[in-house]
Amino acid sequence: xxxxxxxxxxxxxxxxxxxxxxxxxxxxxxxxxxxxxxxxxxxxxxxxxxxxxxxxxxxxxxxxxxxxxxxxxxxxxxxxxxxxxxxxxxxxxxxxxxxxxxxxxxxxxxxxxxxxxxxxxxxxxxxxxxxxxxxxxxxxxxxxxxxxxxxxxxxxxxxxxxxxxxxxxxxxxxxxxxxxxxxxxxxxxxxxxxxxxxxxxxxxxxxxxxxxxxxxxxxxxxxxxxxxxxxxxxxxxxxxxxxxxxxxxxxxxxxxxxxxxxxxxxxxxxxxxxxxxxxxxxxxxxxxxxxxxxxxxxxxxxxxxxxxxxxxxxxxxxxxxxxxxxxxxxxxxxxxxxxxxxxxxxxxxxxxxxxxxxxxxxxxxxxxxxxxxxxxxxxxxxxxxxxxxxxxx
Amino acid sequence: xxxxxxxxxxxxxxxxxxxxxxxxxxxxxxxxxxxxxxxxxxxxxxxxxxxxxxxxxxxxxxxxxxxxxxxxxxxxxxxxxxxxxxxxxxxxxxxxxxxxxxxxxxxxxxxxxxxxxxxxxxxxxxxxxxxxxxxxxxxxxxxxxxxxxxxxxxxxxxxxxxxxxxxxxxxxxxxxxxxxxxxxxxxxxxxxxxxxxxxxxxxxxxxxxxxxxxxxxxxxxxxxxxxxxxxxxxxxxxxxxxxxxxxxxxxxxxxxxxxxxxxxxxxxxxxxxxxxxxxxxxxxxxxxxxxxxxxxxxxxxxxxxxxxxxxxxxxxxxxxxxxxxxxxxxxxxxxxxxxxxxxxxxxxxxxxxxxxxxxxxxxxxxxxxxxxxxxxxxxxxxxxxxxx
Numbered sequence: 029x030x031x032x033x034x035x036x037x038x039x040x041x042x043x044x045x046x047x048x049x050x051x052x053x054x055x056x057x058x059x060x061x062x063x064x065x066x067x068x069x070x071x072x073x074x075x076x077x078x079x080x081x082x083x084x085x086x087x088x089x090x091x092x093x094x095x096x097x098x099x100x101x102x103x104x105x106x107x108x109x110x111x112x113x114x115x116x117x118x119x120x121x122x123x124x125x126x127x128x129x130x131x132x133x134x135x136x137x138x139x140x141x142x143x144x145x146x147x148x149x150x151x152x153x154x155x156x157x158x159x160x161x162x163x164x165x166x167x168x169x170x171x172x173x174x175x176x177x178x179x180x181x182x183x184x185x186x187x188x189x190x191x192x193x194x195x196x197x198x199x200x201x202x203x204x205x206x207x208x209x210x211x212x213x214x215x216x217x218x219x220x221x222x223x224x225x226x227x228x229x230x231x232x233x234x235x236x237x238x239x240x241x242x243x244x245x246x247x248x249x250x251x252x253x254x255x256x257x258x259x260x261x262x263x264x265x266x267x268x269x270x271x272x273x274x275x276x277x278x279x280x281x282x283x284x285x286x287x288x289x290x291x292x293x294x295x296x297x298x299x300x301x302x303x304x305x306x307x308x309x310x311x312x313x314x315x316x317x318x319x320x321x322x323x324x325x326x327x328x329x330x331x332x333x334x335x336x337x338x339x340x341x342x343x344x345x346x347x348x349x350x351x352x353x354x355x356x357x358x359x360x361x362x363x364x365x366x367x368x369x370x371x372x373x374x375x376x377x378x379x380x381x382x383x384x385x386x387x388x389x390x391x392x393x394x395x396x397x398x399x400x401x402x403x404x405x406x407x408x409x410x411x412x413x414x415x416x417x418x419x420x421x
Numbered sequence: 422x423x424x425x426x427x428x429x430x431x432x433x434x435x436x437x438x439x440x441x442x443x444x445x446x447x448x449x450x451x452x453x454x455x456x457x458x459x460x461x462x463x464x465x466x467x468x469x470x471x472x473x474x475x476x477x478x479x480x481x482x483x484x485x486x487x488x489x490x491x492x493x494x495x496x497x498x499x500x501x502x503x504x505x506x507x508x509x510x511x512x513x514x515x516x517x518x519x520x521x522x523x524x525x526x527x528x529x530x531x532x533x534x535x536x537x538x539x540x541x542x543x544x545x546x547x548x549x550x551x552x553x554x555x556x557x558x559x560x561x562x563x564x565x566x567x568x569x570x571x572x573x574x575x576x577x578x579x580x581x582x583x584x585x586x587x588x589x590x591x592x593x594x595x596x597x598x599x600x601x602x603x604x605x606x607x608x609x610x611x612x613x614x615x616x617x618x619x620x621x622x623x624x625x626x627x628x629x630x631x632x633x634x635x636x637x638x639x640x641x642x643x644x645x646x647x648x649x650x651x652x653x654x655x656x657x658x659x660x661x662x663x664x665x666x667x668x669x670x671x672x673x674x675x676x677x678x679x680x681x682x683x684x685x686x687x688x689x690x691x692x693x694x695x696x697x698x699x700x701x702x703x704x705x706x707x708x709x710x711x712x713x714x715x716x717x718x719x720x721x722x723x724x725x726x727x728x729x730x731x732x733x734x735x736x737x738x739x740x741x742x743x744x745x746x747x748x749x750x751x752x753x754x755x756x757x758x759x760x761x762x763x764x765x766x767x768x769x770x771x772x773x774x775x776x777x778x779x780x781x782x783x784x785x786x787x788x789x790x791x792x793x794x795x796x797x798x799x800x801x802x803x804x805x806x807x808x809x
Contacts, residue, residue, distance in 0.1 A: 053746060053755060054630045242668050244450035278668075281628050284754045288675040288790065358437065360449050368671045369436050369449050404675060405437070406430025 055096040057277045061087045089265045093273035097280040098249075101239075104218040104283070105231050107251040111261045112276060116214065116234025118269030119248030120144055121151075123232065124179075126263040127208060130156030132178040135207070137164035137193070139186040139392065141234075142379055144212070148181070164191040166198060173205050180205075183212040184223070185327075188339045188375050188399045189392070190215070190314045192323035195330055199227025208256070214238070214366070219290040220333045229256055237366025238336075241282040241289050244367075245275045289368065289404055293336025296402040296410060301338045303411050309418045311396065314339040336402040337365055339375075346395035348421055349374050353398065355417035358410060365401030370410060372400050431490075431605055432674040438489060440482030441667075451482045453664045475652040479660040483635075483667050487619070490604040490670075492611050493637035495644035497651050498663055502600065502620025504656035505634025507532050509596055509616055511650045515541040517564040522549040522579060524777035525569040526598070527761075531768035546777070549579040550710060552587055559591050568614075569598045570607075571714070574726045574761040574785040575778055576701040578710025581717050585613030594643075600624070600752070605677050607718040610639050616647075623752030624723075626669045627676050633658050633666050676754065676790065680723035683793035687786065688725050690797050696733045696804050698782075701726040723789075724751055726761070729782040733807050735760055739784070741803035744795055751787030756796055759785040 034042075063083050065071045073079040084090045094112050101110035113119040124147070128134065136148050138161050148159045158176070162168040164186050173180075180202060184193045195211065202209030209228040213221060217238040223231045233239055235247040248271075250260055264270060271279075294317075301315035313320075316327035317334035327334060342349040353361060359370035363378050373379070375397045380388050385395075402410060429437070443452050454477055459470040470476050480498050488496035499505040506529055513519070519533065523546035533544045547558040549568055566588045570579040585595045596616040597609035603624040609617050619625055621633040638644045651657065658666070681704075688702035703714040704721025714721065729735055739747050745758040749765055759765060762774055762781045769779065788796065 053748070054628075242450065242671060244668060281630065284628060284790070285672045285676060288679055289672065292675055358433070360442065360447075362447070362449065367449070369441075371449075403436055404672070405433035405435075409429050409433040 055093055055277070055280065057273050058092045059273055060091070063087070084265075088268060088270055090261075091270075091273050091276070094271050094276040097276045097283070100280060100283055101235075101249050102251060104222075104286075105224055105251040106218075106222050107224050107231065107257070108254040109257040109261070110249050110251040111257055111264060112235070112271035112279075113248040113250070113264065114269045114271055115246045116232070116236060116248035117143055117147070118267075119232055119234075119250050120212070121147055122264055122267050122269055123210070123230065123250050123260050124148070124152060124181075125267065126260045128152065128155075128157050128178060131176060133158045133160070133174050133176040134179045134181060135160050135162060135169050135172045135177060137162060137169070137182040137186065137191075139164050139189045139191055140183045140212070141187050144181075144183075164193055166194050166201065169198070170201060173201075173207070177205060177207045179208045179210060181210045181212070183215065184221075185215040185316055185335060185337070187215065188314075188337075188397065190316055190321070190335075190337065190339055192316045192321075192327040192331070194326045195221065195223050195226040195228060199229075202229060203227070215335050215337055216331065217286065217290050217335070219287050220294070220331045220335060224252065226330065229253070234366075235279055236364065238290060238293070239282060239286065240279050240367075241286065242278075242367055243364065243369055243371075245278045245282075247271050247275050247279055290333065290336075292404040293366075293402055294333030296404070296407045297334055297336045297338055299407045300400065300402060300410060300414070303414070304338065304340050307418060309343050309421065311341040311343045313341075337399060338402065339397060339399045341394060342396045342398060342421070344396055344421065346374075346376070349396040349398060350377060352417050352421050353377075355420045356413055357416075358405065358413040359400065359403075365399075367401070368404045370401065370403035370405060372398065375399050434490065435671055435673055439485040441486075451479060451664060451667060453660050454478045455660050473660070474655045474657055477657075477660055477663070480658055480663040483658070483663040486667060486670065487604070487621075487625075487635045488637050490608075491599075491617050491637040492608050493617065493639050494641060495638050495648065497636040497638070497647055498621075498658035498666070499634035499636065499651070500656045500658055501632045502618070502622060502634040503528050503532060505618050505620070505636045506598070507536070508647065508650050508654060508656055509618060509636060510537055510542065511654060512594075512646055513537075513542050513564055516562055517542050518560050518562040519544040519565045519567055520549075520555060520558055520563055520593075521546045521567045522569045522572050522577070523547060524572055524575055524577070524766075524779055525567075526573045527766040527768040529567075529569075529598070530766075534768075548577075549584065550577050552580060552583050555584060556587055556591070559588075559593070563591075563593060565596055566593050567596045567598070568609075569601070570717075571601050571703055571710075571722065571724070573601065573765065574701070574724075574759070574783060576703055576708070576710075576724070576726060578703055578708075578714045580713045581609050581612035581614055585615075589613070601724050602718055602722055603673060603677055603752075605674050606681075606720045606722055610637060612717055615639050615643060621666055622750060624677055625673065625752075626666055627673065627753060628669060629750065629753040629755060631662050631665050631669070633662055677720075677723060679790055680788045681720050683791075683796060684723040684725055684786070684788040685721060686793045687788060687797060687800070688721075691725075691727050691800070694804060696730050696808070697727050698730050699728040701728075701783075724785065724787050726783055726785045728780070729784060731782065733782075733804065735781055735784065738803050738807045741806045742799055743802075744791060744799040745786070751785070753787065754790045756789035756791055757787040759787070761785050 160172040210230040230252040359372040484496035619635040702725035
């Protein structure tokens with residue numbers, strides 16, 4: 029019997045070559061940096077766009093697991109293409125840095141995620157991009173438009189006051205002014221609103237939230253026509269804020285239960301909003317599913333549900349509101365939203381604590397504002413917990 | 422556990438459980454500890470973790486989680502459903518005898534007939550839908566009554582409470598494979614069972630992307646004994662899969678609720694089709710186990726089987742399906758169709774298959790999360806295609 033001495037080459041190559049596995053119903057997780065070619069001729073054909081191969085030569089340019097999820101996301105948003113990023117902010121900043129240049133003007137709605145606003149008003153300004161921050165109303169956006177306006181960027185529903193914009197009117201405004209319209213649809217999800225169907229150009233998500241849905245991954249996505257998104261994908265290869273394959277796998281896994289989860293978030297959100305609205309210790313409730321919400325009519329018209337975030341003001345000051353928060357036993361006290369676990373924050377304490385009070389008020393952020401991201405727990409437990417906490421203050 | 426947490430709803434207990442928040446960082450997703458060994462302060466001076474075959478912090482979160490959901494003392498996570506089942510049979514000794522639900526999962530039959538048989542552990546199958554038949558089948562050396570309810574694939578229902586009372590009075594231990602129901606729908610320990618077993622690859626995992634087994638024991642002695650088996654034999658679930666399984670279980674209630682609703686619609690639809698001779702689903706009022714099942718479970722679940730008439734060729738019906746994946750396994754987000762005689766029960770001798778009624782015409786459906794209209798339309802076109 030001949031004996032073979034094993035070396036490191038065997039350790040790396042023996043017995044395997046790249047094989048197509050037969051029929052797994054889950055996409056494989058491909059942890060791989062460089063992707064090989066079979067011959068120089070194949071490289072040349074790929075470079076010239078003559079081959080059927082989709083996979084670029086290096087993982088920063090693209091990854092099969094990530095591409096698999098991107099295709100699912102594009103289908104969910106009804107867009108030509110979707111690209112994933114390492115975080116929601118990587119998606120937003122990569123998109124802004126790809127699409128804008130010095131001298132351009134951007135209209136941004138005021139009630140939005142703080143870091144989106146900060147990036148726009150500091151970084152973009154530093155690069156010679158002008159930014160107008162306006163109230164989240166179509167007429168206000170229209171008033172702010174200039175000849176140099178390249179982009180209208182808004183959230184809907186907005187964070188934390190859950191303003192809802194008329195997305196169809198926004199799309200029309202973009203078409204007539206020539207500005208690219210962008211909706212951060214994180215709070216809506218494609219289950220409740222597919223903004224691209226209403227005529228906007230780009231939909232952005234922090235996929236960390238409802239899309240992932242389990243509070244265990246960080247990712248962002250940009251969806252839109254291939255024409256608009258392809259340059260963003262190219263720029264991603266340069267800026268490098270890519271999504272890793274394992275995160276993509278978890279995200280795709282989260283998407284499988286997205287519709288079920290969002291249905292539960294919707295029904296929990298509606299029930300909590302209605303309960304809070306009738307509670308004497310609650311001053312005001314912000315939820316687009318309530319008839320009292322200023323944008324209820326348009327929300328009802330364009331959305332299938334109103335989501336799992338309910339914002340409300342406690343009848344009291346900062347300290348009393350903090351006491352209410354601390355009496356809650358069910359939700360975790362933390363920022364973020366959109367996961368199966370209920371999360372709660374007192375907005376000025378969690379996200380604006382070091383911002384002077386006058387500044388906060390200028391941004392419309394009151395001391396007694398609570399943002400509650402409902403999970404998929406039993407609504408009786410959620411309301412029971414809130415009732416106990418309100419009773420105690 | 423705080424007092425009010427015990428009375429929380431099932432879906433709340435799925436989200437908030439022992440270990441769901443990391444005490445060191447506040448992470449709301451439990452950390453994955455890929456550590457094989459744990460540093461000790463002095464000899465045997467540690468925080469309960471020595472070596473991950475025995476205990477691992479991530480696996481511990483999963484084990485506590487399933488124990489609480491099933492209402493037992495201790496939970497155990499294994500590398501597969503079969504690792505869980507065989508670890509439970511390792512509690513037995515040479516000369517012991519096991520009574521099994523007839524027609525149960527082929528893998529359970531195989532491990533007993535091909536492996537435990539070699540160690541003089543005997544078994545026989547019995548119609549566990551009849552308490553009297555089980556009592557009659559008990560021998561001097563019988564130690565375990567092993568139940569599947571609903572059984573796989575014929576959905577026969579065994580009365581867990583009545584059988585447990587009878588079995589305990591005769592000194593038997595009762596094990597229940599609860600895979601088809603999950604603790605959301607059925608909690609056998611509360612009905613008197615001693616051990617609950619899951620192939621967690623099914624509803625608990627739910628996404629067709631992991632293989633795992635879980636066991637919950639009642640009482641300290643049993644927990645200690647199975648803990649000894651787990652750490653000695655070592656068929657453990659690794660930390661990453663333990664974490665993925667915890668993640669999966671967060672949506673157990675929404676997944677199973679939806680799948681069950683669809684399954685019930687499909688069962689009713691199938692009963693109206695002339696090509697279908699019989700529908701096996703405990704949610705149909707005509708099912709012989711209907712009353713017993715609804716007394717011991719909170720729903721009929723998302724698995725059903727049916728018997729095709731001889732006029733329809735089973736292989737061509739199966740080939741004609743588009744949305745339903747022809748595969749083994751069940752309990753996933755994807756709908757799965759199986760021909761048990763040649764797939765899950767292929768280990769049965771042909772004569773035994775015939776005896777228990779698992780014929781080639783029996784088809785098992787595991788209903789997933791797709792729209793029930795689409796699932797029904799797919800079944801309809803496959804049946805229509807195969808009309809004579």
